[in-house]
Amino acid sequence: MPHTLHSLKTIPASLLPRIAEIHLGDAGLLSKLGYPFVLRYFEGAIKDDRAFGFYAQDDGTGEIMGFSLASPEPSALTSKLTEDKGWFIQNIIKVIFTRPAAFLQMAISSITIRGQMYEPNTIECVYFTVDPTFRGRGLGRSLQKALMDEGRKQGYKKIYASVETWNIASLKATQANGFRIIKTFREGIYHRHRLESEL
Ligand SMILES: CC(C)(COP(=O)(O)OP(=O)(O)OC[C@H]1O[C@@H](n2cnc3c(N)ncnc32)[C@H](O)[C@@H]1OP(=O)(O)O)[C@@H](O)C(=O)NCCC(=O)NCCS
Incomplete structure (x- = not known):
């Protein structure tokens, strides 16, 4: 599986829909809000000055296999979803009627995130997702490691991640990258481990 990060x-903008599609394989809230939110989120994330990330592309076929994203301030990425008020109101109304549980979770998560302090010189592994075809071959681990290497290069000292307690693949990859669990907490329907690693 020769590939390049x-x-x-x-x-290229034409490949962002593929990133959004792969992201829908993540069980988190953004996926639950639906494809329009996911695409808009990544459109904002790639334009954000402080966020950075990687995508893995098959050297032979050019297919996108997975991606990772980190930021020193993840809430700034989420806030971009509400920048265009007209778009947000129109799409969130659809969510309220078609996915009320996702709307409720969004309200709970926004309160939880508000309470989360972001320390200076730290980043969050916001997302890392691999297309199901390519899972279990070390790609998730190397996409996350790329965030750690880049974070270190940019002078950050620590990286955090939150992983749902049932998510064995993510926990294994994250712990193999040197993260350790520092606490376990509830966020609405989510039961997560909080992990950290020095950079
Ligand atoms: C988490 C994810 C990115 C890992 O990607 P990956 O390329 O499969 O990861 P890796 O191959 O690097 O490592 C996964 C490890 O978990 C193991 N694993 C995978 N699925 C497993 C399962 N269902 N049960 C137990 N172990 C599992 C793999 O064997 C591997 O362990 P090893 O290194 O000891 O062999 C991928 O599963 C994914 O995209 N999941 C959906 C999105 C997601 O949950 N993202 C993380 C959010 S915190």
Whole structure:
């Protein structure tokens, strides 16, 4: 499976829908809000000055296999979803009627996130997702490691991640990258481990 990791900042706009599609394999809230929110989120994330990430591309076929994203301030990425008020109101009304549980979870998560302090010189592994075809072959681990290497290069000292307690694949990859569990907490329907690693 020869592949190359590229910076998400340089991804051609035509490939962003594929990133959004792969992201829908993540069980988190963003996926539950639906594809329009996911695509808009990544459109904002690649333009954000401080966020960075990588995508893995098959050297032979050019297929996108997975991606990772980190930021020193993840809430700034989420806030971008509400920048265009007209778009947000129109789409969130659809969510209220078609996915009320996702709307409720969004309200709970926004309160939880508000209470989360972001320390200076730290980043969050916001997302890392691999297309199901390519899972279990070390790609998730190397996409997350790329975030750690880049974070270190940029002078950050620590990286955090939150992983649902049932998510064995993510926990294994994250712990193999040197993260350790520092606490376990509830966020609405989610039961998560909080993990950290020095960079
Ligand atoms: C988490 C994820 C990115 C891992 O990607 P990956 O390429 O499969 O990861 P890796 O192959 O690097 O490592 C996964 C490890 O979990 C193991 N694993 C995978 N699925 C497993 C399962 N269902 N049960 C137990 N172990 C599992 C793999 O064997 C591997 O362990 P090893 O290194 O000891 O062999 C991928 O599963 C995914 O995209 N999941 C959906 C999105 C997601 O949950 N993202 C993380 C959010 S915190």
